[in-house]
Amino acid sequence: MTTSASVPAGSGNAAVGSGTVTDRLIEANERYAAAFADPGMDARPVLQVAVVACMDARLDLHDALGLSLGDCHTIRNAGGVVTDDVIRSLTISQRALGTRSVVLIHHTNCGLESLTEEFRHELEMEVGQRPAWAVEAFRDVDQDVRQSMQRVRTSPFLLHTDDVRGFVFDVKTGLLREVDPA
Numbered sequence: 463m464t465t466s467a468s469v470p471a472g473s474g475n476a477a478v479g480s481g482t483v484t485d486r487l488i489e490a491n492e493r494y495a496a497a498f499a500d501p502g503m504d505a506r507p508v509l510q511v512a513v514v515a516c517m518d519a520r521l522d523l524h525d526a527l528g529l530s531l532g533d534c535h536t537i538r539n540a541g542g543v544v545t546d547d548v549i550r551s552l553t554i555s556q557r558a559l560g561t562r563s564v565v566l567i568h569h570t571n572c573g574l575e576s577l578t579e580e581f582r583h584e585l586e587m588e589v590g591q592r593p594a595w596a597v598e599a600f601r602d603v604d605q606d607v608r609q610s611m612q613r614v615r616t617s618p619f620l621l622h623t624d625d626v627r628g629f630v631f632d633v634k635t636g637l638l639r640e641v642d643p644a
Contacts, residue, residue, distance in 0.1 A: 503532045505559055511535075512555045514610070515567040516542035520633045523567070535561060541574040542567055543598040543606065544613040553619040562622040566610050567638070569631040574599045603630050607641040 481489075512535040515523055523529065523536060535555045537548055544566070555561045577599040586592040600606035607628035615623045629638040 501531060507532065507534045507555075507559070507561055509533045509563075510561050511563040511565060512537060512552055512561045513565045513567065514538075514542055514544060514548055514552070515631075516540065516569055516572060518569060518572065518633075521567070521569060521631055526631065526636060526638070527565075535559070541572060541598055541600070541606070542569075542610070543574075543600075544610040545595070545598065549613070549617050549619060552614065552617075556621050557619075563625040564614050564622075564627075566607060566614070566626070566628040567631050568603050568607050568610075568629070570603065570633050572600075572603065575601060575603070604641050608643055611641075611643050 509529075511533070513523060513527070514537045515521055517538045517540055524533075527534075535551070537551045537555075539545065539548065552561075552564060574597070577597055579597050579599065581597050581599070582593050607630060611626050611628045614620060614626045617623070628641045628643065630641060631638055
């Protein structure tokens with residue numbers, strides 16, 4: 463596993479070298495683009511699978527699942543929970559782009575385990591407007607995976623709900639543990 467050790471912890475968007483972190487990313491993209499060759503593929507994933515996972519930076523999904531460019535659609539958000547927007551993305555993935563399987567991946571030591579819906583109230587007090595979205599915090603990662611599987615399986619918008627499986631990624635070992643949907 464590689465990390466960005468040259469960026470000081472907690473630096474956020476602070477100056478790195480002669481520019482910001484965003485400047486560093488743009489420079490990296492320029493190096494990438496210099497060697498880039500059009501892979502000649504369309505938006506349909508080769509493996510006909512969509513993976514819904516947490517946005518946590520410790521999850522390198524392609525390496526962890528042995529995936530290559532073009533193999534899957536990857537949908538990420540805080541917690542990897544199935545929200546209305548995830549259903550929207552899965553619906554487009556299935557109906558317009560041919561995916562048939564859904565893999566849900568939560569993980570150990572998730573930041574959502576330490577939040578509550580009180581987070582929304584605190585935001586409202588700070589900015590004067592209550593967020594329209596739910597935090598989707600949870601205490602039991604397995605139960606939240608089950609809830610996410612149920613949301614996918616019962617969505618009227620999804621065509622393919624027979625191959626929906628949920629997992630918990632262990633951030634210490636890198637192993638996936640399947641969650642029983644019962």
